[in-house]
Amino acid sequence: MTDVDAQVAAAGAGGVALMLGLLLTEPLRRFALHRGIADHPSARKAHTRPTPYLGGVAIAVATLAAGAGAAFAGRAFDPVLGVLLVGAALMCVLGLVDDLRQLSPGIRLCAETVAAAVVVLVGGHPDVFGGTLDVVLSVLWIVFVMNAFNLLDNMDGAASSLCVVISGFLCLTALAEGAAGMGVVMAALAGSCLGFLFHNRHPARIFLGDAGSLFLGFTLASAMMVVHDDVAGLGGPASLLLATLVPTLDTTLVMLSRYLESRPLLQGGTDHIAHRLRWMGMTVQQVVRCLSVFAVVCCLSATLVIRGLLAPGVALAAACLVGAGAVGLLLKVPSGATVVRCVDGPARSPVAGRTRLAMRLRDSAGARNRTGPLQPVVGPPPQGGQATTTLSPTAGAAVTQQ
Numbered sequence: 001m002t003d004v005d006a007q008v009a010a011a012g013a014g015g016v017a018l019m020l021g022l023l024l025t026e027p028l029r030r031f032a033l034h035r036g037i038a039d040h041p042s043a044r045k046a047h048t049r050p051t052p053y054l055g056g057v058a059i060a061v062a063t064l065a066a067g068a069g070a071a072f073a074g075r076a077f078d079p080v081l082g083v084l085l086v087g088a089a090l091m092c093v094l095g096l097v098d099d100l101r102q103l104s105p106g107i108r109l110c111a112e113t114v115a116a117a118v119v120v121l122v123g124g125h126p127d128v129f130g131g132t133l134d135v136v137l138s139v140l141w142i143v144f145v146m147n148a149f150n151l152l153d154n155m156d157g158a159a160s161s162l163c164v165v166i167s168g169f170l171c172l173t174a175l176a177e178g179a180a181g182m183g184v185v186m187a188a189l190a191g192s193c194l195g196f197l198f199h200n201r202h203p204a205r206i207f208l209g210d211a212g213s214l215f216l217g218f219t220l221a222s223a224m225m226v227v228h229d230d231v232a233g234l235g236g237p238a239s240l241l242l243a244t245l246v247p248t249l250d251t252t253l254v255m256l257s258r259y260l261e262s263r264p265l266l267q268g269g270t271d272h273i274a275h276r277l278r279w280m281g282m283t284v285q286q287v288v289r290c291l292s293v294f295a296v297v298c299c300l301s302a303t304l305v306i307r308g309l310l311a312p313g314v315a316l317a318a319a320c321l322v323g324a325g326a327v328g329l330l331l332k333v334p335s336g337a338t339v340v341r342c343v344d345g346p347a348r349s350p351v352a353g354r355t356r357l358a359m360r361l362r363d364s365a366g367a368r369n370r371t372g373p374l375q376p377v378v379g380p381p382p383q384g385g386q387a388t389t390t391l392s393p394t395a396g397a398a399v400t401q402q
Helices: 003-035 055-073 079-100 105-123 132-152 158-176 180-200 209-227 235-243 245-260 273-279 284-306 312-330 350-368
Strands: 338-342 386-391 398-401
Touching: 003 055, 003 158, 003 180, 055 079, 055 180, 055 209, 079 105, 079 180, 079 209, 105 132, 105 209, 132 158, 132 209, 132 245, 158 180, 158 209, 158 235, 158 284, 180 209, 209 235, 235 245, 235 284, 235 312, 245 273, 245 284, 245 312, 273 284, 284 312
Parallel strands: none
Antiparallel strands: 338 386, 386 398
């Protein structure tokens, strides 16, 4: 397949996947509602109404059908691409089972590790240290990215928007490297996510679910590993880290904050980057745009590293410094300190909750101790039958007054 043919095939695969993602999501949404396959609101979640899963199934079907079909038609399908697509399909099934019937973390990690190991052994990996250590680190990195995307799927349109950005840059990189089949699949992934975004943008009518987040994370991480299999030295780690810096920082922030607050590391919560940006006053749309723009800058930097226009060591050091600074600043932002939910209505916005918390702190301080520090006070519920939940920003404990 010539370069022009590869570009045409990628554009066609992206367009077909976009239409499939757009058209398949709505019937899957209705099916999920009919079967009760939905994510229900809770104190540890940001959404306020039951929202169906299965959006990830639409993305997986659209990506596999359009990507594999275009690769076969253009005679760009190879065994490595086949292994990657089979592994991605299995990860989608694994996530779907977890959506329907929660699996233990051990079973999930074992399945993810096996799938990642097969891709690394068949498709290759960057050469950093040489030998078995590179294989082990590559497998761990794919598993990490999968679960990082699973954690990142916490706000309307966030994970799918970032996938559009990352897969778009991966498509361009693969085509430039002569990997036409991989470029076509990445174009299909970007197109399917764009079609899904029509339904997933705020306010979301359907979620990815674990089926979608694991599929996205595995497909992106595996494609990066295969595309960078001939990169030696620090170029591979630097480009991989830059391309996935947003989910990496989100996972780091969440794990660190939960550890510092003595909360279970695997327990969900509104303590992600997106939630903290919302707490600062951003709208959902602004948060998604902010994360997407940051991802564009990171992917551009990764491209410069691959092209030899940016020193890998400098890029790696800059990514670590920026990441450490961002995590340090975001740790100072409250995360889910107050959740105010009406008994017969939707939850209030984080800004409204912050305002109510400030008012209660001020009133209680004036009534109890005008010179002492302000402390959260659990008092009688507000008028109108509302229930106020105050979450301690240091311990994560919740006390609800009805």
